[in-house]
Amino acid sequence: MPxxxxxxxxxDLLSCLWHAGDxxxxxxxxxxxxxxxxxxxxxxxFAGGFFAIWVPGEREGAPDPMATYRAFAPISVEKAHRITMEQAAILLRMSEARPDTIRLCRSVAEIEAARAAGAIAALLHIEGCEGIGAGLEELQVYHAAGLRSLGPVWSRDNIFGHGVPFNFPASPDTGPGLTDAGKRLVAECERLGVLVDLAHLNEAGFWDVARMTGKPLVSTHSAAHALCPATRNMTDRQLDAMRETGGLVGLxxxxxxxxxxxxxxxxxxxGRMIAHLDHxxxxxxxxxxxxxxxxxxxxxxxxxxSAxxxxxxxxxxxxxxxxAALIERLLWGNWMDLLRRVIG
Known part of the structure; x- marks a missing residue:
């Protein structure tokens, strides 16, 4: 059975390819x-997903699944601008060279078309917006190039807000929320139809977004804080707020x-993953x-x-x-329903 x-x-494929010089x-x-x-x-x-751009700091290097993360210092904006562009170009080149196997998609219709053609549907995402300036000019360019999702911060502070550090056990309520520039970024994403990912934003930032957006509240890759009290996970209060907006959490x-x-x-x-899904x-x-x-x-x-x-x-x-119906929703349908309401 297929x-x-x-x-x-x-x-984080794009970051790893970039780090390897590919x-x-x-x-x-x-x-x-x-x-x-x-x-x-x-x-x-694996027929599609969010392909993230992530800029490493001075010490992080490639994403390291063995590392024990805590908090990180801000990074050079000049460096972030360059690396963000270089990683976006990787996905553009891949999609252009082999559209039979992978396609950069800008809408649910394009995702479904890629699936029907047997190609992997790639949605371009930025994880931490150090590569975007306060004037948001870069956001306009990346949107035109296919960007349809972003997280204002990774787990470090930038001009848009405060990233939640990697701590356990701890609350995600770790400091201030969005800056004025961050609020402008969220508003412009809403206008353009770009999903705002709350996965690495601290709790104050989460509530800032909740107060100002009419879109569903989404965390692309988190789990339940009630079962694992890591700062990166969503508390029950956050989950309840997400449900009120028709939001979604990707496990x-x-x-x-x-x-x-x-x-x-x-x-x-x-069974541990099933327990989080149940919650x-x-x-x-x-x-x-x-x-x-x-x-x-x-x-x-x-x-x-691996996949x-x-x-x-x-x-x-x-x-x-x-x-079978619930499994199909968890694997495919729920993301499509959510994306249809946000990016079209």
Whole structure:
């Protein structure tokens, strides 16, 4: 039986390709060793997702799933502008060179067309907007190039707001929220039809967005704070606010955001992911939960080594009694419903 089609809320492939000096994405097509490759996607039913641009700081380098993160210093804006452009160009080149296998998509209609053609549907996302200035000129350019989602901050502060540090156990209420520039950024994203991702924004910033937007509140890759009190996870109060807007959470696969002890240790059973899904569904409803793997950017369970292993998670859902209709919504339909309301 073929693997069901999966649309995923977050991966860090572009950052990893950039760090490896592969500015044309050739290793993606040739079977790179990592979570996301063409072969792994084909094997696991990975049919599309958010492809993130992430600019490393002076010490971070490539996303390191083994690292124990805490808080990070702001980075050079000049550096961020250059690297953001370079990573965006990687996806543009990949899509142009091999539209039969991967396509940059700007709408749900284009995502569904890519799926029908057997190509991976790639939605361009920026994770931390250091590469965008306060005047938002770069936002206009990136939107024209295909950007349809962004997180104002990664887990470090910038001109738009305050990123939530990586701490456990701790509250996401870690400091001030959006700056005036951040509020202008959110307003312009709403006008353009760009999704605003709350995954790395601290709690004050979350409530700033909630007060000013009429769009659904979305975290592309988080988990339940009630089950794992990491700062990156969503509290029940946040989840309830998201449900009121018809929002959505993509379940993060990172073990440090799922395990009760918050430790980056890969021996975690599938039941722990199901427990988070159960909690998220209870708070958000069956239409408010999807997947947000963070592949190529975090440590996942030992049985979930790459996109090729996604059928094991699906099997876990089936074993937990999830019906076929709910599984289809979690894997694909809920992201499509949400994106249709935000980007069109």
């Amino acid at each position: 693997s069901p089609a999966i649309f995923d809320g977050h991966n 500015h044309h994405g050739e290793t993606f097509f040739a079977g790179r060793q990592g979570d996301i490759s063409l072969a792994a996607c084909r094997a696991g039913g 993060n696969f990172g073990v440090a955001f799922l395990r009760e002890d918050g430790i980056k240790k890969a021996d975690m059973p599938v 998220l569904i209870a708070r958000l409803g069956e239409g408010g939960v999807a997947l947000g793997s963070d592949f190529d950017g975090t440590m996942t369970a030992d049985w979930l080594g 090729a292993d996604l059928p094991k998670l699906v099997a876990g859902m089936e074993a937990a009694g999830y019906g």
